[in-house]
Amino acid sequence: MTTQQADYLIANGLVVSGTCVAKQDVLVKGEAIARVGADVPKGAAKKVIDASGKYVLPGVIDAHNHPDNSDKMDTFSVSAAYGGITTIIPFIRSGRHQGASGTIVDAVKRFIEEGQRTSVLDFGGHASLVGGDDVERDVPALIRMGVLSFKMYMTYPRRGIMIPDDRMVLAIALASREGGLAMVHAENGYVIDYLEERFISEGKVSAEYYAPSRPRILEAEAVMRAATYASTTDCPMYVVHLSARESMDIVANWKDQGLRLYGETCPQYLALTDEAMRRDGALAKIAPPLREPEDNEAMWEGLATGLIDTVGSDFCGFTKAQKRSGGRTPTPEPRNPGIRVQGSESGPQNIFEAAFGGNSAEQMLPVVYHGGVNQGRITLPRLVQVMCENPAKIFGLYPQKGTLQPGADADIVVFDPSVKHTLGAAAQHCKADFTGFEGMEVLGNAVFTMQRGEVVIEGGELRRKPGKAKYLAGDPGLAAYAPKGHAVG
Numbered sequence: 299m300t301t302q303q304a305d306y307l308i309a310n311g312l313v314v315s316g317t318c319v320a321k322q323d324v325l326v327k328g329e330a331i332a333r334v335g336a337d338v339p340k341g342a343a344k345k346v347i348d349a350s351g352k353y354v355l356p357g358v359i360d361a362h363n364h365p366d367n368s369d370k371m372d373t374f375s376v377s378a379a380y381g382g383i384t385t386i387i388p389f390i391r392s393g394r395h396q397g398a399s400g401t402i403v404d405a406v407k408r409f410i411e412e413g414q415r416t417s418v419l420d421f422g423g424h425a426s427l428v429g430g431d432d433v434e435r436d437v438p439a440l441i442r443m444g445v446l447s448f449k450m451y452m453t454y455p456r457r458g459i460m461i462p463d464d465r466m467v468l469a470i471a472l473a474s475r476e477g478g479l480a481m482v483h484a485e486n487g488y489v490i491d492y493l494e495e496r497f498i499s500e501g502k503v504s505a506e507y508y509a510p511s512r513p514r515i516l517e518a519e520a521v522m523r524a525a526t527y528a529s530t531t532d533c534p535m536y537v538v539h540l541s542a543r544e545s546m547d548i549v550a551n552w553k554d555q556g557l558r559l560y561g562e563t564c565p566q567y568l569a570l571t572d573e574a575m576r577r578d579g580a581l582a583k584i585a586p587p588l589r590e591p592e593d594n595e596a597m598w599e600g601l602a603t604g605l606i607d608t609v610g611s612d613f614c615g616f617t618k619a620q621k622r623s624g625g626r627t628p629t630p631e632p633r634n635p636g637i638r639v640q641g642s643e644s645g646p647q648n649i650f651e652a653a654f655g656g657n658s659a660e661q662m663l664p665v666v667y668h669g670g671v672n673q674g675r676i677t678l679p680r681l682v683q684v685m686c687e688n689p690a691k692i693f694g695l696y697p698q699k700g701t702l703q704p705g706a707d708a709d710i711v712v713f714d715p716s717v718k719h720t721l722g723a724a725a726q727h728c729k730a731d732f733t734g735f736e737g738m739e740v741l742g743n744a745v746f747t748m749q750r751g752e753v754v755i756e757g758g759e760l761r762r763k764p765g766k767a768k769y770l771a772g773d774p775g776l777a778a779y780a781p782k783g784h785a786v787g
């Protein structure tokens with residue numbers, strides 16, 4: 299063959315974009331997609347991947363994860379690749395990442411070095427700004443480093459993680475001025491601390507009291523407040539892990555007014571409820587808490603109608619032992635240490651002392667496909683919008699990432715809709731030894747993952763070695779892609 303021969307032909311599959319599903323072949327040359335169409339000659343590539351009877355998707359972008367507990371970038375990226383994810387955008391916080399101390403800028407530098415050395419997937423980064431960060435100095439510096447998105451916690455005041463509203467408004471205004479965007483964990487932390495304290499003082503520390511300590515209205519209030527700040531500073535705003543049905547009307551109202559407000563939810567808020575909390579105790583402790591079936595349906599409806607723009611995993615990489623011991627969470631000041639109730643073997647006796655966070659990256663695509671597409675709640679193109687295209691568009695990576703079109707990075711997933719499998723700890727490829735989706739039977743799974751033209755997962759085997767991952771500096775000119783008042787996809 300000639301030297302123009304391409305490297306791979308992904309043949310005979312159904313190629314899915316955000317607008318259609320079509321029987322097409324995808325030709326990969328080097329690190330990029332060379333051609334997509336129904337008329338690609340079969341001899342055009344050195345190797346043919348037969349995707350008959352399968353879907354060919356752009357690699358999923360997981361824009362919400364915290365690989366700084368048991369799983370770091372090395373094992374997290376492998377687990378993500380098995381789940382059909384090809385780009386990860388973790389949260390970086392000062393004082394984390396390989397023992398970094400000092401500023402958030404230092405933490406980002408260490409994080410990039412760690413990712414280039416250990417990740418098997420390309421990665422970007424968001425900066426988490428906490429109360430102690432110098433936002434005037436750091437926000438412009440971070441944007442110059444390609445970190446465009448700044449997450450702020452409207453909760454956890456006693457743990458020193460919440461950023462006070464005055465600092466938050468300043469950070470949002472700076473992000474807006476410099477071409478970045480703001481992200482919030484929207485829950486009213488003062489009211490949560492009050493309720494938690496009250497429950498503890500009354501001896502109500504078993505799992506059933508966890509969700510009532512963080513009622514839905516506290517999320518809705520914080521979404522409203524964050525959107526108000528974004529509106530007055532003209533800044534795009536991304537609300538992570540929406541969970542409460544009451545938040546949907548608020549998002550709808552602000553989107554109607556033209557605010558670039560983006561909503562994210564997670565597989566756990568689509569497919570799990572407070573029943574899991576009552577059963578699994580500490581292992582199911584996440585914030586916002588797992589809610590009711592009506593909230594799951596509201597999240598699905600938001601995904602279908604455009605109120606919710608993306609799905610992220612919120613993977614934390616905790617082991618059961620870390621969850622029991624409170625994990626990375628700084629020890630709260632001692633409060634009523636004498637109070638203890640009977641706990642399950644999977645968690646501490648006081649639910650308020652358990653760590654926040656779960657493990658759900660590898661399961662994310664099958665859970666959203668199964669509950670969304672198989673059960674008729676969203677279409678397959680909509681899945682590609684919310685899991686591939688929109689995160690790329692919002693975080694300044696489109697069209698290099700998130701789409702199968704000529705010139706884009708060859709980040710490709712072959713998804714077999716006929717594979718029936720059971721989700722659980724035994725089937726995942728991370729150090730974390732549990733998942734909230736334990737025992738869930740789903741139909742459909744990623745069976746092949748390629749990133750920038752190199753096979754990462756094939757036949758259940760990891761093919762790529764670390765050391766080739768690229769740090770993806772977000773482009774401020776491309777971020778928050780949609781024109782004002784329009785859903786990104």
Ligand SMILES: [Zn+2]
Nearest residue numbers: 362363364612
């Ligand atoms: Zn998170």
